[in-house]
Amino acid sequence: MDKITSEIMGAKKIAIAGHIRPDGDCIGSCTALSLYLNQIKKEFKLDQIDVYLENFGNEYDILSHTKEIKHSYETDESYDLFISLDCGSMDRLGNSRKFFDSAQKTINIDHHISNSKFADINHVVPTASSTCEVLYSIMDDELISKEIAEALYLGIIHDTGVFKHSNTSEYTMQVAGRLISKGINFSVLIDETFYAKTYMQNQILGRCLMESILVLNKKVAVASMNRKMLDFYGASSGDLDGIIDQLRVTKGAEVAVFIYEIQFHEFRVSLRSNGAINVNKIAVYFGGGGHIKAAGCTMNGTVHDVINNLTPHIEAQLKELNLLY
Numbered sequence: 001m002d003k004i005t006s007e008i009m010g011a012k013k014i015a016i017a018g019h020i021r022p023d024g025d026c027i028g029s030c031t032a033l034s035l036y037l038n039q040i041k042k043e044f045k046l047d048q049i050d051v052y053l054e055n056f057g058n059e060y061d062i063l064s065h066t067k068e069i070k071h072s073y074e075t076d077e078s079y080d081l082f083i084s085l086d087c088g089s090m091d092r093l094g095n096s097r098k099f100f101d102s103a104q105k106t107i108n109i110d111h112h113i114s115n116s117k118f119a120d121i122n123h124v125v126p127t128a129s130s131t132c133e134v135l136y137s138i139m140d141d142e143l144i145s146k147e148i149a150e151a152l153y154l155g156i157i158h159d160t161g162v163f164k165h166s167n168t169s170e171y172t173m174q175v176a177g178r179l180i181s182k183g184i185n186f187s188v189l190i191d192e193t194f195y196a197k198t199y200m201q202n203q204i205l206g207r208c209l210m211e212s213i214l215v216l217n218k219k220v221a222v223a224s225m226n227r228k229m230l231d232f233y234g235a236s237s238g239d240l241d242g243i244i245d246q247l248r249v250t251k252g253a254e255v256a257v258f259i260y261e262i263q264f265h266e267f268r269v270s271l272r273s274n275g276a277i278n279v280n281k282i283a284v285y286f287g288g289g290g291h292i293k294a295a296g297c298t299m300n301g302t303v304h305d306v307i308n309n310l311t312p313h314i315e316a317q318l319k320e321l322n323l324l325y
């Protein structure tokens with residue numbers, strides 16, 4: 001912890017970035033840290049704090065200062081310090097990788113069990129629900145404003161599925177309690193960023209569920225979206241949030257699989273487990289990663305290739321646990 005503080009103290013220009021296709025925890029943690037650093041800017045003699053993230057949905061504009069997040073990477077800026085948040089590996093930094101490469105020092109703050117500890121200083125807490133929870137634990141509670149609390153709370157609710165997933169700990173709830181004490185409107189944050197769906201998002205959810213299939217003795221629920229369908233709806237990755245969660249609660253299913261085509265014959269694969277199956281192991285095998293119950297990877301081929309390549313790995317674990325028949 002002291003290391004992180006001393007690196008921040010020694011830096012003038014700081015870049016903050018998260019993973020590609022940013023989610024709530026990624027956006028929340030980047031926003032919270034930049035607000036926090038701005039708060040201590042004078043005292044720490046920081047000159048410039050820039051946040052870089054790929055485009056994300058406007059539901060996150062409910063947070064303060066998301067408008068100041070940079071989405072363009074075409075700049076010659078280089079930084080004294082680069083802080084990576086919620087990102088398990090260097091390649092998941094996407095376009096902000098160049099700022100990582102050119103920075104004097106790098107810090108990696110995360111909670112993914114698969115984190116490859118790619119920075120100079122790595123603070124990875126796999127038991128934490130979210131990167132926002134990790135950030136809270138290293139921040140001075142007294143310096144956490146209402147705006148910072150909103151950003152941290154948003155990240156926690158997104159990664160815990162509103163305190164539903166098993167990554168929610170006693171500490172998570174204590175942190176959430178502290179954040180609530182800052183006067184945030186948590187009901188609005190939860191509804192508008194987590195549950196609210198556009199008509200198009202609802203249509204896609206409905207279609208994915210309608211066309212989903214059960215395989216491996218109904219233990220695995222699978223849904224997919226190809227490029228043509230995504231283009232038809234004008235959907236981006238953020239419009240697909242929640243589909244995997246609905247698949248996971250299919251009665252009898254141990255694993256949920258949701259795949260969508262990023263570009264021709266290249267699929268983003270999301271995996272969720274109800275506890276018995278370690279989906280991180282499967283995602284890591286295919287070059288991805290995440291958590292035991294929630295992981296993802298990128299795979300190539302047709303939809304059928306992807307499913308056919310994936311299922312033997314789920315089958316093997318189901319067999320090992322005598323869960324298949």
Ligand SMILES: [Mn+2]
Pocket residue numbers: 025026086111129130131159
């Ligand atoms: Mn996260």
